[in-house]
Amino acid sequence: MSQVRGNLFILSAPSGAGKSSLINALLERHSDMKVSVSHTTRQARPGENNAEHYHFVAVDEFKKLIETNDFLEWAQVFENYYGTSKQSIEIQLAQGIDVFLDIDWQGAQQIRKVLPQVQTIFILPPSKDELENRLNNRGQDSEEVIKSRMDKAQSEMSHYNEFDYLIINDDFDTALYQLETIVFGQRLKRSNQSLKFKTLISDLLPA
Numbered sequence: 001m002s003q004v005r006g007n008l009f010i011l012s013a014p015s016g017a018g019k020s021s022l023i024n025a026l027l028e029r030h031s032d033m034k035v036s037v038s039h040t041t042r043q044a045r046p047g048e049n050n051a052e053h054y055h056f057v058a059v060d061e062f063k064k065l066i067e068t069n070d071f072l073e074w075a076q077v078f079e080n081y082y083g084t085s086k087q088s089i090e091i092q093l094a095q096g097i098d099v100f101l102d103i104d105w106q107g108a109q110q111i112r113k114v115l116p117q118v119q120t121i122f123i124l125p126p127s128k129d130e131l132e133n134r135l136n137n138r139g140q141d142s143e144e145v146i147k148s149r150m151d152k153a154q155s156e157m158s159h160y161n162e163f164d165y166l167i168i169n170d171d172f173d174t175a176l177y178q179l180e181t182i183v184f185g186q187r188l189k190r191s192n193q194s195l196k197f198k199t200l201i202s203d204l205l206p207a
Contacts, residue, residue, distance in 0.1 A: 013123035014153030073110035105159035126170035
């Protein structure tokens with residue numbers, strides 16, 4: 001079998017829709033799938049490790065990476081910068097690893113302009129009430145913060161129609177199965193399979 005490049009996926013969702021839990025569950029099942037580790041200028045939070053959760057860099061270093069065109073996409077969110085490294089993604093894809101970008105719809109727009117073949121997935125909650133319940137059940141945020149997150153979620157969800165695939169995360173196991181199906185469906189595309197099984201096809205269809 002020939003080495004096939006990995007596939008690049010973007011996953012977007014409002015806070016509370018369960019995106020991170022779905023990604024983590026998928027990665028636990030498959031060693032040949034990874035989530036991209038973004039660069040950021042914000043300070044590491046308790047429990048976060050450099051190069052595992054983020055690449056934590058100084059503002060000056062981040063700006064140099066912008067100038068040298070090292071990012072597939074980047075954004076400034078309030079006083080902090082976030083970006084996706086081209087080199088890191090390319091290395092993993094070349095190794096046949098499927099890579100997931102956990103970014104918002106704005107980052108997805110940027111990447112589609114550079115890599116139109118990227119597969120994009122949006123995850124929605126089953127209802128506004130359920131989304132608010134999930135945010136409340138975290139027990140991490142004040143009522144004011146939750147209201148702000150709900151307002152932001154409304155704006156984010158309005159961009160669902162810009163994505164290739166849509167998953168409604170009502171039942172977690174069903175949503176995980178659907179996400180896994182999307183990934184394996186991409187792997188089974190003729191362009192990937194014909195490269196992976198190039199020798200077999202040559203033997204089956206001699207010149």
